[in-house]
Amino acid sequence: MPELPEVETVRLGLRPVMEGAVIDKASVRRPDLRRPFPPRFARRLAGRRITHLGRRAKYLLAELDDGNVLVMHLGMSGSFRIEAEAKDTLPATTHHPRGKLAAHDHVVFDLSSGARVIFNDPRRFGLMDLIPRADLARSPLFARMGIEPLGNEMGGALIAGLFKGRAAPLKAMLLDQTRIAGLGNIYVCEALWRARLSPSRPAGSIATGRKTAANRADALAAAIRDVLGEAIAAGGSSLRDHRQANGDLGYFQHRFAVYDREGEPCPRHDCSGIVRRMVQSGRSTFYCPVCQK
DNA sequence: CGCATCCCCTGCCTGC
DNA sequence: TGCAGGCAGGGGATGC
Structure with missing residues (x-):
């Protein structure tokens, strides 16, 4: 869940x-x-x-x-x-x-x-x-855990530093809990779509180049913060079994742009792309091949 | 070390 | 209707 x-x-x-x-x-x-x-x-x-x-x-x-x-x-x-x-x-x-x-x-x-x-x-x-x-902080479960994505230190500069020099796909880096802790398959897909970044792009490439690099990292940090905040406000996403503790369903799943929407049109107004599914690290990635670069 | 692959387990959906 | 196969929101162990 x-x-x-x-x-x-x-x-x-x-x-x-x-x-x-x-x-x-x-x-x-x-x-x-x-x-x-x-x-x-x-x-x-x-x-x-x-x-x-x-x-x-x-x-x-x-x-x-x-x-x-x-x-x-x-x-x-x-x-x-x-x-x-x-x-x-x-x-x-x-x-x-x-x-x-x-x-x-x-x-x-x-x-x-x-x-x-x-x-x-x-x-x-x-x-x-x-x-x-x-x-607790020294225990195996938490010793190597990455930053809280909703914490104060979260930002473009921090992400750029965490990903600098890394060849692994952006998607894999975002799922790595030793860097940023708390994202999973859904919200990584959604954040990458919001930031217009390709899941396949080498993670380090958002931290290279000149001013566009800062823009990419800033956009990704903002996208992560926004999508998590909106999802919490919506009570989470109910795909199969997630419910709020009072039994109510979460409803953020109705606002997915790409997750589990293979074949549907990209919801971005100025984009004519069709959402695609691919497999990275053995897990489904949903993305728009047109506007995510 | 960095990265990819496989595995843990049950349930549900699809296609034959 | 039954059955096989694929897939699922996580993460750890292994091997190159």
Whole structure:
């Protein structure tokens, strides 16, 4: 499912029921997701208060009152749903019947707020871990992670520096989480279209030349920032299974310019191109061969 | 080191 | 209707 906007949407939805709540009980229904749960995972969560629910790139970070951080990644197909207790005042807007667990419900948190939060992940590419807050930045998951694309340091100069001298296609560089962290296949395609840049162009080529180079890097930085911001405002993109935590669908998918639109006309007003699909690094790239150079 | 390929897993859609 | 094949929003391991 999720790239940064979907993870942020999930965070905003979970925050009201998770922040400040105590995990009365946690349970895991299988030994692993992409990798095993850490030792005594469920027991170590029981009784802990969640002091803050944050995000880094595509990771959700639930800070606990014992100094640990519950790290959660949704992988390709992970999702959370919230079920309110009958006594609770939360609206019954979830799309799944209250009370019974479904296939692929792997983790259940029963919270003092009265809510039950359930993690479902059919493909099991997600992961959960428990890491001391003081070690988080140095831990393997985060040590080499790139910059936040919505952070203050993001800009044309920074992208130009990150990509300078690189021969790999721009698309591949943008998916590389050790440079910019949080973009995935959809938003890379959309950002490249907005910046009028070809996915095949050598990444370093946006940082060479004279004034046009700065323009390209600036345009790309702005496109990334804009598309992510707009997608978050729209509640993310719902292709198959992404929903906001209240069960509502995101709706940014209606505003895709190129993603999954092979054969359709390029939506740019002054362009007569037809959206094409190609495969790069084993993944589909959608682009307009006419206006993306 | 940089880059490409393959793999993990399940579900859904297409075409035969 | 069934079945095979391809594809999917992520990321890590491997090999050249």
